[in-house]
Amino acid sequence: MSTHIGKDFIPPDVPGKVTGEIKYAEDYKREGMVFARLLTSPMPSGRVVNIDASEALRMDGVVGVFTADDLPPVPPPGNPALASEYVTYVGQPILAVAAISEEIAESAIDKIRIDFERRDFVVDPIESLSPGGSNAYPEGNVLVRTQEEGPEGAPIVGAEIRDIKWPQSAIDAIKTGKEPVGGEFTTEWAFGDLDAGFADAATIIEEPFVTIGYPHHSLEARTGMAYWENGKCYFHGSSQSQSANNAGLARMLGIDLADLVFINEATGGGFGSKIGPYPFMAITGNFARVLNRPVQLRITREQEFYIGSARSGMQGWIKVGVKADGKVSAVDLVIVNDGGATGGGSGNSSAQHVTVAYQPESMRYRGISVYTNTTPRGAQRGPGQNEMAAVLAPMTDRAAAAINMDRVAFRTRNVLDSDGFQGGSQGPVTSAFVREALAQGARTFGWDEKLAQPKVNGSKVRGVGVGIGYHGAGGRGYDGLLRIAPDGRLFIHSGVGNLGTYSYAGTCRAAAEALQVPWERCEIVNGRSDKHLPHSSGQGGSNTIFTHTRTNWLAAQDAIAKLKEIAAADLGGAADDYGIGDERVYQSADSSIGLTYAEAAQRAMELGGKFSGQEYPDDINPLTQLAVQGLAGTGLIGVAKDNIPGQGQPPGVVVGFCEIEMDKDTGKFEILDYTAIADCGTVVHPKNFDNAMRGGAVWGVGMTALERHVYDPQNGLPANTGLYQNKPPTYKDVNLNTKMGGVNIPDPQNPTGGRGIGEPTQGASAAALASAISNALDGHLFNTAPTTTDMIINHLAGNSYSTKSLKTNTF
Amino acid sequence: MYSNTTKNGAMSVNSKLTRRRFIKGVIFSGAAATTGTGMYLAANAQSGQSAAERLVTLNINGRNRPVDVLPSETLAYTLRYKLDMTGTKIGCNRGECGACTVLIEGVPNYSCSVLTHNVKGKAVISIEGVKAADGTLHAVQQAFIAENSPQCGFCTPGQVMSAVALLNNNPRPTRSEAIDAMSGNLCRCGAYEHYINGVMRASGQLA
Known part of the structure; x- marks a missing residue:
């Protein structure tokens, strides 16, 4: 009988959020703190010829100017904290000025004279690939990886920039929705017999598509504050993650892990843009050291648009073959990614979505990621998978219609199951029950009933849609750490970040469950690395629930084994003769013989060694070793690395069902109903599960209907740096009566049965809405994300709409 | 107060x-x-x-x-x-x-x-x-906790203020009135529905 898993609780930071008492990085001040501000590039592409800061440095109150020369060089294709010679996007930081007030720092920036040489710029990848097209960098226009890509959010390492151009025939082909024959790619994979697959097909869909990147716009900009004391750097950062920052940030600061205290009580959103240490942290920490004063580097909303990262856009072509029985027999996919100033794209993840949705008998993927002189790009909620879901859903509907198959039935026929595969390598999954989710969703939503209703009512037309969101949802190999204090309370140390998903808290429930400790007798220790926190995964990629219920459960198992050993040594018998319950370890044959957890913890402290953390396993991470050393002698220590055997990617899947009513006179639509069902194993925290599903649904509306970068193609200037121009959904843009549920079949590779759902919540919503829009318009394919009102009204008026030429970033 | x-x-x-x-x-x-x-x-x-x-x-x-x-x-x-x-x-x-x-x-x-x-x-x-002098949380704050309304929490103080103002004027708003009153507060996490549920709970309309 579960005591914690699957039960609601209040995460400990929620009260502080409703009272305003919880602190974010910008809420901290320090005696003597100075204010740093950034001078950023006014142009999309150029060369810094000369910097003259002499007048600024003579101003009263200015305490220093910090440039790229003060930091280790970052050769391309790295994303430097401060530009050295070349600037490659509007808003790129060039230097920082520190002063005793922000007003002085800002005035000093006005006094700095920079001589630039302008360079040609490009804001559209296909334009850059065209013969004679501009290159975003002097070295070229394409990011080519020379070693395998790291996990989402990881900095780009092992890569070079090359100059690649396509023949005009290939450019013309992709712009008109044909295969770009002769175009060069940097990533390619294939499986199965593609020719045979298309030969077997009863129908073939061939379409171009374009998705437009957009900024994360976390509501808390990435302001940081750092100071140094006794050789240690204390860093208040805005990050999705906690422990995942330490190694990289310590490297940026040139210090040992033990000399960095990273403080991150709460973070005002990240969505992939703050998974690990980002380059600009190097400015704050190193500037504070140079000045020997606390430095707050405050990032404004506009600067957050520039440096806060964004989703990669894509321009693509897809050909899908479907057999008469509904099985997808062949997929041929081409993706040109818009990598912005950092060059990375997520085309491979987009292709992975196709493999999950279709489980095709054969498939080929070819991709290339092109630099543009636009903002840096990085992981954003389901990077690749979710935008692919949005454009694939209406095409999937068309394929189903071509063979007279119901759209839900078509998806049920093709989608991933437990014996299925994901990605180009056709790797296994731990388990998958998407068919059950589709059936449950169709029932809850009333799919058949809604299809049977009249579609047109005057100028209003209804549309119903269905979609699938997918993301890998778990990692392995991290550490768990906990302590039973001499008063018997359980302290669960978490290195997971707190960005508002509450999975840092939900995962700690696995330890409480295993040790059978009531929640009020547990305390989560988190938020500052000097609280002795273990090595933990980056808080992103839907992974935390799977990854850290495992680590916390394992740390609890280690503690249970030690409890039994101590009891056997003190009370006789073998460790196996003992069980636990009611915060005691006792003889299974006679429960009156035993020790309380408090007594056992006191004994652990007397015994020392492994029992109280003086000794620890060899395989734990150096960060966890430091944490255990810090806790040694303070109680009974449970610590373990996740070595649970098993293979396969734990899948996070959500299916969405959407009903809209569109006004054909205005192109506006209203979402009447949205139902989402997750296949994420056991739901660990039901209340939070519901809220995660709702929040992701809102993100899906942003992706499919609202959000995009807009750059002026003539001058390369961003036209929508603010929130309302951009624009994230508001209360008025979304459905506020979501119906949601979970299949709730436990994952066999997780002791609590859980997997994450952070990313696919958005993909499902984006796909279901796109499907509904298409359905309202008799199956019209926009092949765009977003599909904005102006595109809809232009289609209704018989006009062409702006992205038909596959333009991304521009208009 | x-x-x-x-x-x-x-x-x-x-x-x-x-x-x-x-x-x-x-x-x-x-x-x-x-x-x-x-x-x-x-x-x-x-x-x-x-x-x-x-x-x-x-x-x-x-x-x-x-x-x-x-x-x-x-x-x-x-x-x-x-x-x-x-x-x-x-x-x-x-x-x-x-x-x-x-x-x-x-x-x-x-x-x-x-x-x-x-x-x-x-x-x-x-x-x-917003909370009482004795530390008792306002009904809106209590309801936002019960509904687990905040996600990242950065917009939450502003959401609380708008909800408090609404309920001062209109102690039992409809859902639609609540949405109108709260619509000047952006939430990038998309926690809108949980905030509205919190407003309805604070006004005694959601058990």
Whole structure:
């Protein structure tokens, strides 16, 4: 009988959020703190010829100017904290000025004279690939990886920039929705017999598509504050993650892990843009050291648009073959990614979505990621998978219609199951029950009933849609750490970040469950690395629930084994003769013989060694070793690395069902109903599960209907740096009566049965809405994300709409 | 707690503190009119920088607070950097997001877009003044906890302020009225439905 898993609780930071008492990085001040501000590039592409800061440095109150020369060089294709010679996007930081007030720092920036040489710029990848097209960098226009890509959010390492151009025939082909024959790619994979697959097909869909990147716009900009004391750097950062920052940030600061205290009580959103240490942290920490004063580097909303990262856009072509029985027999996919100033794209993840949705008998993927002189790009909620879901859903509907198959039935026929595969390598999954989710969703939503209703009512037309969101949802190999204090309370140390998903808290429930400790007798220790926190995964990629219920459960198992050993040594018998319950370890044959957890913890402290953390396993991470050393002698220590055997990617899947009513006179639509069902194993925290599903649904509306970068193609200037121009959904843009549920079949590779759902919540919503829009318009394919009102009204008026030429970033 | 002096029906923006008036104030003060920036002073830098500052007494959360204020200073800045009341968040600093919402005479306002000099003699309630003197949380705060409404929490103080103002005026709003009243507060996490559920719970309409 579960005591914690699957039960609601209040995460400990929620009260502080409703009272305003919880602190974010910008809420901290320090005696003597100075204010740093950034001078950023006014142009999309150029060369810094000369910097003259002499007048600024003579101003009263200015305490220093910090440039790229003060930091280790970052050769391309790295994303430097401060530009050295070349600037490659509007808003790129060039230097920082520190002063005793922000007003002085800002005035000093006005006094700095920079001589630039302008360079040609490009804001559209296909334009850059065209013969004679501009290159975003002097070295070229394409990011080519020379070693395998790291996990989402990881900095780009092992890569070079090359100059690649396509023949005009290939450019013309992709712009008109044909295969770009002769175009060069940097990533390619294939499986199965593609020719045979298309030969077997009863129908073939061939379409171009374009998705437009957009900024994360976390509501808390990435302001940081750092100071140094006794050789240690204390860093208040805005990050999705906690422990995942330490190694990289310590490297940026040139210090040992033990000399960095990273403080991150709460973070005002990240969505992939703050998974690990980002380059600009190097400015704050190193500037504070140079000045020997606390430095707050405050990032404004506009600067957050520039440096806060964004989703990669894509321009693509897809050909899908479907057999008469509904099985997808062949997929041929081409993706040109818009990598912005950092060059990375997520085309491979987009292709992975196709493999999950279709489980095709054969498939080929070819991709290339092109630099543009636009903002840096990085992981954003389901990077690749979710935008692919949005454009694939209406095409999937068309394929189903071509063979007279119901759209839900078509998806049920093709989608991933437990014996299925994901990605180009056709790797296994731990388990998958998407068919059950589709059936449950169709029932809850009333799919058949809604299809049977009249579609047109005057100028209003209804549309119903269905979609699938997918993301890998778990990692392995991290550490768990906990302590039973001499008063018997359980302290669960978490290195997971707190960005508002509450999975840092939900995962700690696995330890409480295993040790059978009531929640009020547990305390989560988190938020500052000097609280002795273990090595933990980056808080992103839907992974935390799977990854850290495992680590916390394992740390609890280690503690249970030690409890039994101590009891056997003190009370006789073998460790196996003992069980636990009611915060005691006792003889299974006679429960009156035993020790309380408090007594056992006191004994652990007397015994020392492994029992109280003086000794620890060899395989734990150096960060966890430091944490255990810090806790040694303070109680009974449970610590373990996740070595649970098993293979396969734990899948996070959500299916969405959407009903809209569109006004054909205005192109506006209203979402009447949205139902989402997750296949994420056991739901660990039901209340939070519901809220995660709702929040992701809102993100899906942003992706499919609202959000995009807009750059002026003539001058390369961003036209929508603010929130309302951009624009994230508001209360008025979304459905506020979501119906949601979970299949709730436990994952066999997780002791609590859980997997994450952070990313696919958005993909499902984006796909279901796109499907509904298409359905309202008799199956019209926009092949765009977003599909904005102006595109809809232009289609209704018989006009062409702006992205038909596959333009991304521009208009 | 604080007294409810809200004017009837004035649920959007304080008409006396329009954005135009705010911008005029900034321009006349001679401050640099840079976009979206606030000018914050180092804790030890008041001397020599305070020539333009004037001592005013503000009524914040029912207490009189004397504070030196620059002509161009926004209320959000005064609260966060002069009075150390950091519960009020600055999300955009240009009147788009609502994270900095406070009540002025009971009416929700974006404090990033209100000059501190313009609230002299007016009752200002910030997030720190919402709970009772004995620490009891306001019904809205209790409901937001029960509904697990905040996600990242950065917009939450502003959402609380808008919800409190709504319920002061309209103790049993419909869902639609609640959505209208809250629509000036952005939530990038998309926690809108949980906030509305919190408002309905706080008004006793959701068990």
